[in-house]
Amino acid sequence: MRIPMYIVDAFTDQPFAGNPAAVCLLPQPARDEWMQRVAAEMNLSETAFVVPHEGGYRLRWFTPKAEVDLCGHATLASAHVLWERGQRRRGEAIAFFTNSGVLTAINNDGWIRLDFPSEAPMLDESPPAVLTDALAAKPLFIGRNRFDYLVEVDSEQTVYELQPDFRLLQQVDARGVIVTSCSSAGEADFVSRAFFPAIGVPEDPVTGSAHCCLGPYWADRLGKTTLVGHQVSSRGGIVRVTVAGKRVHLEGKAVTVLKGELTDEAGIFL
Missing domain, CATH: 3.10.310.10 (Diaminopimelate Epimerase; Chain A, domain 1)
Incomplete structure (x- = not known):
């Protein structure tokens, strides 16, 4: 066969x-x-x-x-x-x-x-020190859902230039870490990168499931339910997101x- x-x-x-x-x-x-x-x-x-x-x-x-x-x-x-x-x-x-x-x-x-399914993050008021140490970037928000941590940083440039310590990221008790910022370009509402070294994927090029978290987060922050996400890995990709209650539509x-x-x-x- x-x-x-x-x-x-x-x-x-x-x-x-x-x-x-x-x-x-x-x-x-x-x-x-x-x-x-x-x-x-x-x-x-x-x-x-x-x-x-x-x-x-x-x-x-x-x-x-x-x-x-x-x-x-x-x-x-x-x-x-x-x-x-x-x-x-x-x-x-x-x-x-x-x-x-x-x-x-x-x-x-x-x-x-x-x-x-929508996987909105909840604020984590006591995030692990290893997480912030691994990213070496000042967070504006840290939350998590059942899979991942979500970290908002100060600018799109910070997201692009981030160089995580993957050895430390592997110690974070989660599937992975999503880093995001509001986009400064007109084509996208937000940018992101996603890291999953604990499951053998140091950086994922474009992560649909991460947008189940990013969509609800930015919908709340920007006051809109239809958004465009740009994951700015070296390969890059576009995800259109519509937040619909407990569901998220990814395109x-x-x-x-x-x-x-x-x-x-x-x-x-x-």
Whole structure:
């Protein structure tokens, strides 16, 4: 058996920009150990494993080191692949059954819209010293949600120039750290970078799940529910965000850059 495998650049309309995700299309559930080995082999921030399930798809995400409970760019990439292969009509919504509930993807006039949970940050009045030491930047706000810390700094330039101490960041008791500032350019409302060294991703190029936190935070700060985020990693990417109560809609584009097949191994399926 040959297993289809894709690499897709998400949150961009240009190859070799945005955030690359591997998408593995499985006929049935596979063993966790095998999926983790594949993710380590791909060595991308996430590898998505997609399995048909109850009119939609079961979707799981693995970094090179661990499984995660929510990932935006690999979900966007998975929807892109399913439409590109003709496994779903482009006008048809796709339901993904995940560890964070049912997530849906629809094609919105050339943009892929994801319906995700809102993960608004709560103010942390006693943040760990290792966090501020690792960033070496004066925070205007520090909060966290169930996944990550969110740190607002004084300017867009500070976000661009940040050089975190990844050894110290690994000691922070969270999935990762998001650093953000209001944008000084007219094209975006806010900028951000996101760091996840504890799960094998020192800096993530464009992080959909981080915008589940950034969206509600900046919606409250700026008094608007529709925003544009620019993640200013070296690859960079744009995420359109709409805050809708307990849900956040994330929109981005995607480009396939590689198609291939994995060779089946004995005993990989449950």
